[in-house]
Amino acid sequence: MDFLTLIQLLDSAVRLATPLLLACLAGLYSERAGIFDIGLEGKMLAAAFFSAAIAALTGSVWIGLLAGIAASLALSAIHGVASITFRGNQLISGVAINFLAAGLTVLIAQSWFKQGGRTPSLIGNARFEPITLPFAEALQNVPVLGPIYYELISGHSILVYIAFAAVPFTWWLLFRTRFGLRLRAVGENPAAVDTAGVSVVGLRFAAVGICGILCGIAGAYLSTALQAGFVKDMAAGRGFIALAALIFAKWRPWYALYACLLFGLFGALETRPDVIENLIGVKVQIQLLAALPYLMTVIILAGFVGKAIPPRAGGEPYVKER
Amino acid sequence: MDVMPKWAEVILVPLISLLLAAVISALVILAIGEDPVAAAKLMVTGALGSTYGWGYTLYYATNFMFTGLAVSIAFHARLFNIGGEGQAALGGLGVALACLYIPWPHWSLALVGAAVAAGLFGAAWAAMPAYLQARRGSHIVITTIMFNFIAASLLNYVLVNLLRPKGSMDPASARFPDAVHLPTLHELLAPLGIAFSKSAPANVSLLVAVAACVFLWFLIWRTRLGYEIRSFGHSESAAKYAGMPPFKIIMVTMLISGALAGMMAINNVMGEAERLVLNSVEGAGFIGIAVALMGRSHPLGVFIAAILFGFLYQGGAELALWTAIPRELIVVIQALVILFTGALDNMVRMPLERMFLALRMRKEV
Numbered sequence: 140m141d142f143l144t145l146i147q148l149l150d151s152a153v154r155l156a157t158p159l160l161l162a163c164l165a166g167l168y169s170e171r172a173g174i175f176d177i178g179l180e181g182k183m184l185a186a187a188f189f190s191a192a193i194a195a196l197t198g199s200v201w202i203g204l205l206a207g208i209a210a211s212l213a214l215s216a217i218h219g220v221a222s223i224t225f226r227g228n229q230l231i232s233g234v235a236i237n238f239l240a241a242g243l244t245v246l247i248a249q250s251w252f253k254q255g256g257r258t259p260s261l262i263g264n265a266r267f268e269p270i271t272l273p274f275a276e277a278l279q280n281v282p283v284l285g286p287i288y289y290e291l292i293s294g295h296s297i298l299v300y301i302a303f304a305a306v307p308f309t310w311w312l313l314f315r316t317r318f319g320l321r322l323r324a325v326g327e328n329p330a331a332v333d334t335a336g337v338s339v340v341g342l343r344f345a346a347v348g349i350c351g352i353l354c355g356i357a358g359a360y361l362s363t364a365l366q367a368g369f370v371k372d373m374a375a376g377r378g379f380i381a382l383a384a385l386i387f388a389k390w391r392p393w394y395a396l397y398a399c400l401l402f403g404l405f406g407a408l409e410t411r412p413d414v415i416e417n418l419i420g421v422k423v424q425i426q427l428l429a430a431l432p433y434l435m436t437v438i439i440l441a442g443f444v445g446k447a448i449p450p451r452a453g454g455e456p457y458v459k460e461r
Numbered sequence: 462m463d464v465m466p467k468w469a470e471v472i473l474v475p476l477i478s479l480l481l482a483a484v485i486s487a488l489v490i491l492a493i494g495e496d497p498v499a500a501a502k503l504m505v506t507g508a509l510g511s512t513y514g515w516g517y518t519l520y521y522a523t524n525f526m527f528t529g530l531a532v533s534i535a536f537h538a539r540l541f542n543i544g545g546e547g548q549a550a551l552g553g554l555g556v557a558l559a560c561l562y563i564p565w566p567h568w569s570l571a572l573v574g575a576a577v578a579a580g581l582f583g584a585a586w587a588a589m590p591a592y593l594q595a596r597r598g599s600h601i602v603i604t605t606i607m608f609n610f611i612a613a614s615l616l617n618y619v620l621v622n623l624l625r626p627k628g629s630m631d632p633a634s635a636r637f638p639d640a641v642h643l644p645t646l647h648e649l650l651a652p653l654g655i656a657f658s659k660s661a662p663a664n665v666s667l668l669v670a671v672a673a674c675v676f677l678w679f680l681i682w683r684t685r686l687g688y689e690i691r692s693f694g695h696s697e698s699a700a701k702y703a704g705m706p707p708f709k710i711i712m713v714t715m716l717i718s719g720a721l722a723g724m725m726a727i728n729n730v731m732g733e734a735e736r737l738v739l740n741s742v743e744g745a746g747f748i749g750i751a752v753a754l755m756g757r758s759h760p761l762g763v764f765i766a767a768i769l770f771g772f773l774y775q776g777g778a779e780l781a782l783w784t785a786i787p788r789e790l791i792v793v794i795q796a797l798v799i800l801f802t803g804a805l806d807n808m809v810r811m812p813l814e815r816m817f818l819a820l821r822m823r824k825e826v
Contacts, residue, residue: 177602221804230541230602232804234750235796242792249787250493256787379606386603430614433607440599449600
């Protein structure tokens with residue numbers, strides 16, 4: 140494999156890792172606060188549709204992004220009301236949200252655009268265009284570092300940089316601020332937080348809200364940056380791969396980045412099976428690559444390679460003592 | 462003492478949840494500029510107005526009975542088996558192997574053989590998540606989700622590389638031999654002098670599904686194992702203290718659950734398609750969740766809920782055929798049913814409980 144192929148492969152890994160990373164961090168906030176969220180997929184899908192639809196109607200991708208975030212937040216609100224206010228089963232609520240998004244997006248898309256459940260193709264300002272970082276063109280011909288900077292680091296849409304910046308920010312917020320300490324505490328021992336006079340319900344809603352915003356950005360990235368427009372079921376299981384990455388990362392932000400990059404690389408290799416064949420001399424089935432993130436997560440869950448321990452109060456509704 | 466009388470618990474709560482789901486579905490239909498009353502009429506005539514419609518309704522209902530029962534028995538042990546989709550896919554593989562490689566003399570023997578193969582494959586696919594839950598404490602919801610995706614990849618591989626006949630471009634197995642053709646309701650009812658649509662896919666597996674409902678009722682409420690499963694679901698520590706081993710209960714419950722989900726394949730793979738195609742389950746594994754929630758995990762409830770969802774499926778298909786409403790409307794309705802009967806259960810229950818409490822107070826005064 141030559142250098143340029145490697146760079147291209149990594150470049151597409153970064154593109155594919157971005158929505159995973161955003162959704163994975165979204166799940167991280169929610170689950171760290173003790174709210175399981177298997178509805179990441181649905182929230183991404185709803186955001187993907189609404190951002191593409193509104194961008195197509197208004198011609199502005201930024202308004203589209205806001206619409207996507209709003210749609211995702213609306214689903215988050217349902218999840219919050221069901222699992223925090225009414226103390227329902229968080230997993231069942233997540234399942235419902237996934238189906239709600241899968242059905243409603245196609246229904247509304249068909250009603251608005253009549254194109255078989257898709258939005259019109261986005262062009263110009265209705266799409267996030269790649270950004271060329273400063274000096275990228277000038278440094279292009281510098282050996283080794285030039286192509287890395289020009290091909291791999293520069294030339295992504297703004298959302299990619301936001302996603303990568305969200306990793307250190309999340310680390311800082313969760314592990315270096317009072318809010319973060321409380322948020323993590325509410326996922327481990329809500330009674331203690333309550334005793335300290337901090338609202339469990341408020342903190343959990345805040346976490347679910349942050350989760351909604353990040354899922355919204357992830358969905359908007361799918362339909363307005365990675366592709367130009369919404370198609371039916373375009374999240375294609377990414378929400379679940381993000382969930383897998385979250386477990387793989389054991390609910391920690393930096394590891395989430397590595398897990399998502401790894402799973403993004405698998406995704407990139409799926410489209411280039413010839414690369415692996417040249418590299419290791421064995422033909423690898425693409426189906427195996429598609430299943431690898433899930434297989435690896437099961438192995439991690441089985442505790443054969445380190446043990447993944449979720450936040451202790453995860454999935455448990457909090458009932459205030461009387 | 463329970464706050465609510467039993468009839469309210471069993472009938473009123475699900476009915477109100479269902480009503481809420483129906484009202485919101487009607488609003489959704491209105492919002493996309495269609496007439497909900499006309500849509501409902503079309504669904505009823507399309508799904509129940511002819512033996513053809515009934516044939517499809519019952520065909521779908523058969524699938525949902527199996528997957529609904531699978532989710533139900535797991536619910537009784539407070540396990541959430543979200544992997545019905547993957548287990549049913551593997552069941553399909555079991556049916557395909559049994560039908561393709563064993564020369565059955567008669568369909569009845571083939572049905573027994575295929576059902577056993579489907580059950581074994583489905584149970585095997587549930588065994589690993591069950592083991593991980595029981596021994597390693599990994600969350601069964603997450604592992605069964607992962608196993609759904611792994612199953613999809615595995616079936617893709619098997620169909621494309623192993624079972625696909627030479628020269629065929631289609632990722633599907635060869636057609637099953639004629640000897641394993643299951644009699645449809647048309648063929649079963651004709652000797653009795655009852656005319657039933659020839660082209661509807663409902664077949665003898667419907668009877669197997671009904672038998673499975675009865676079997677599960679007996680298992681849960683009339684056997685020692687069922688008692689253990691229910692005790693474990695109510696309180697794991699109490700069950701453990703009473704000498705019921707959690708490992709055994711988790712494993713057995715999940716194996717039965719996986720086997721039931723897998724047995725769905727005798728209907729869709731053996732009864733209808735008569736070959737194994739890609740994505741043969743078509744979401745029936747997930748509908749099992751809605752069916753189990755609506756049926757309150759009781760076999761009779763599951764039976765009724767499965768027929769209701771069969772009606773929705775066939776009615777939705779008719780809607781897509783004759784109006785501008787896409788098939789995805791059913792997915793929305795399904796989501797609303799899961800939301801209201803599952804996650805927002807307390808929203809319906811709390812005001813009702815308050816109401817019954819107030820009524821009783823007044824009576825006592």
